[in-house]
Amino acid sequence: MDILPLIAMIGAVILTLFLGRGWAAKKRRGPQTPPKNTAADAARETVQQTFAEQVTGIKADAASDDAAERLALRGNARKRRQE
Numbered sequence: 251m252d253i254l255p256l257i258a259m260i261g262a263v264i265l266t267l268f269l270g271r272g273w274a275a276k277k278r279r280g281p282q283t284p285p286k287n288t289a290a291d292a293a294r295e296t297v298q299q300t301f302a303e304q305v306t307g308i309k310a311d312a313a314s315d316d317a318a319e320r321l322a323l324r325g326n327a328r329k330r331r332q333e
Contacts, residue, residue, distance in 0.1 A: 311320035 308321070308324065311317060311324060314320055
C-alpha cells in the first residue's frame, strides 16, 4: 500500500516532463509563413496587365482627333460585356 503513491508520483512526473517538452517545442517554433499561392499571383498579374493595357488604350483614345467617339465606343463595348 505504501508503494502506490510513489508509483502515482513517478507517473505524474513522467507525464509532466513529456507534456512539458512538447509544449516547449511548440512554443519555440517561430511564426510560420503561409504557403505560396501561385494561382492568386497569376490572377493578380493578369489583372494588372489587363488594367495597364486598358489605361494605355484610353490614353491613346483621349489623345486622338476623334476622342469623344472612340471613348464612347469603348464605354459601349464595356457596357455590353457586363450585361
